[in-house]
Amino acid sequence: MTAEAIQAASPRPPAGVSAADGDRPLSIALLTYKGNPFCGGQGVYVRHLSRELARLGHTVEVIGAQPYPVVDQGFHLPEGAPGGRVGLTELPSLDLYRQPDPFRTPRPGEYRDWIDALEVAMMWTGGFPEPLTFSLRARRHLAARRGAFDVVHDNQTLGYGLLGLERTGFPLVTTIHHPITVDRQLDLDAATGWRRRASVRRWYGFTRMQKRVARRLPAVLTVSGSSRQEIVDHLGVRQDRVHVVHIGADTGLFSPDPSVAEVPGRIVTTSSADVPLKGLIHLVEALAKLRTENPRAHLVVVGKRAEDGPVAAAIERYGLEGAVEFVKGISDQELVDLVRGAQIACVPSLYEGFSLPAAEAMATGTPLVATTGGAIPEVAGSDGDTCLAVPPGDAGALAAALGRLLDPDTGSELRRRLGARGRERVLRRFTWEQAARGTAEHYREAIAAQAVRAPGLVRTA
Known part of the structure; x- marks a missing residue:
């Protein structure tokens, strides 16, 4: 079977089906503290997953900080196919690492509240504040919008602000692409001199928070079996709480084209x-x-x-x-x-x-x-x-x-x-449609589990 035949044979929902698994469409809040696709794989994940969830009939609101996510709000749907939509809510930080003035000190008029002050204080002491401060802002934002979403999906923020979010009525699912403790160890191994190693340890101080938060989360998604085992080993998350949903490539965009000439070497x-x-x-x-x-x-x-x-x-x-x-x-x-x-x-x-x-x-x-x-x-x-x-x-x-x-x-x-x-x-x-279907299944499991734990808090259609 050819590659194109494999793609054509993949199961697709019939016209008129309202969501990925035939149930009602979901309203999803997708949180990402660093969601620009040019900043790395997490931004690519948010962009493609949100689009494919919408193609399956769901409504996705991406809530992100600077550098703001890129989302596909005007994607094409086949005629007669059900479809949701993708929206973007900007939840601004102080953007302390922007170019061309990273590690900047904000002007007094830029401070809005105590979270801003905390963000600057952590930056001044060599730490990386964004996972914590974004989680606090996201919690405040969601608390003001009770009942607006069926489920909240956190994209590896793992900040203290996520704890207790379910008590405000939002079932929570979190994606951990891989434990950042792996990056920390590799950076320490490459560091030369005690000053550089001390700086690396300060920068990665947020990983202690992420460990504590990850252990208390009800449902964790990850992108590979290798990452699943490392989340268990490095972060101490119970194995039965970690589920693999492979991500993929945009196979329509990333496709062969014989008209593009090979460049020798x-x-x-x-x-x-x-x-x-x-x-x-x-x-x-x-x-x-x-x-x-x-x-x-x-x-x-x-x-x-x-x-x-x-x-x-x-x-x-x-x-x-x-x-x-x-x-x-x-x-x-x-x-x-x-x-x-x-x-x-x-x-x-x-x-x-x-x-x-x-x-x-x-x-x-x-x-x-x-x-x-x-x-x-x-x-x-x-x-x-x-x-x-x-x-x-x-x-x-x-x-x-x-x-x-x-x-x-x-x-x-x-x-x-x-x-x-x-x-x-x-x-x-490894396609984004398969990733969206698998992710939606775990959303429904999280919603069902929340209904058992706190039936009065679950959003109803």
């Missing part, structure tokens, strides 16, 4: 330059090895370039200034065409809770080289049938895998086979 990756978790330095080292045999090999990084730091130093050390390009702020269509035109997509991360870039690259039919860090094998496979898998942090193994795909004799056929089977895998297992 091009490798594309999505990464923040000096986030140790993303493993970009190992890919730069691999590129240096690869170019000794294939001088046309070059790397395009979708992400911001750091002017100094380990990656910049490695690029200079290996003489790769002309072989590594950083692009940022590109449109969705520009990103898709960039991936389509690459001969290889690469995910060099030391750890991923899911890896949207892997799923998106596979959806375009671009062959993938990826590490086995975290949940990446769960998404991309690890048997050589849908991607070439290498150990995380191993530049030599990365260079060897990239070299196999660029081999002038055998690389072309291997790229074709991996690309076709990778797309089939995504269409079969």
Whole structure:
């Protein structure tokens, strides 16, 4: 069966069905303290999940702080299909980390209340206040709108303001993409000197709050089996409270297009330059090895370039200034065409809770080289049938895998086979429609559980 046939055969609700599972449509508040899709995977999650929930008939109100989420309010629905809508409510913070003046001190007239003062005080002491302060603002906002929503879905805020939210009449579901304690440990491992390590510990102080809150939540969703186990191990959440709902790629947007010409030797990756978790330095080292045999090999990084730091130093050390390009702020269509035109997509991360870039690259039919860090094998496979898998942090193994795909004799056929089977895998297992259906099922379970615990508080149609 072809990839397109798999997609066409996926079950869809008949016209006239009001919601994902045939019951009444739901009204959903989707909270996100950092929801811009250009800031990372959490923003992509909010945008695509909200749109697909609306396509299934639900009404979704995204409630977010700066950088504000991007939502699809004018999406297309097939004729005769039921559909909800997506709205956006802006819940402003003081936006202390905005460019070009991050870590700014607000003017006296900007302070509105005690939450603003708390936000500044935490920033002054080297902490990251946004998960806590957004949760407090969200709780206040929701308390003023009792009865407005069937369910509240928190996107990894895990702030103290969420505790007790159900007592105000809102069943609560929370998504934890992966425990931020993983990022904290990798940043500590990469830190040099006691001052830098102390700064990392202060910045990640909010993870103590997130641990305490996560343990008290009634229902946690996560995006992979790997993340589920880490939530249990790192955060101490009971295993029976954590449920896996895989996310996916926008397979209509990320799709093959033979009219986009391949650029010989091009490798594309999505990464923040000096986030140790993303493993970009190992890919730069691999590129240096690869170019000794294939001088046309070059790397395009979708992400911001750091002017100094380990990656910049490695690029200079290996003489790769002309072989590594950083692009940022590109449109969705520009990103898709960039991936389509690459001969290889690469995910060099030391750890991923899911890896949207892997799923998106596979959806375009671009062959993938990826590490086995975290949940990446769960998404991309690890048997050589849908991607070439290498150990995380191993530049030599990365260079060897990239070299196999660029081999002038055998690389072309291997790229074709991996690309076709990778797309089939995504269409079969990782689409946003499937994610929305699975998420809606857990909303209904949360509503039913709330009705048992506090029947007088549950919103009725």
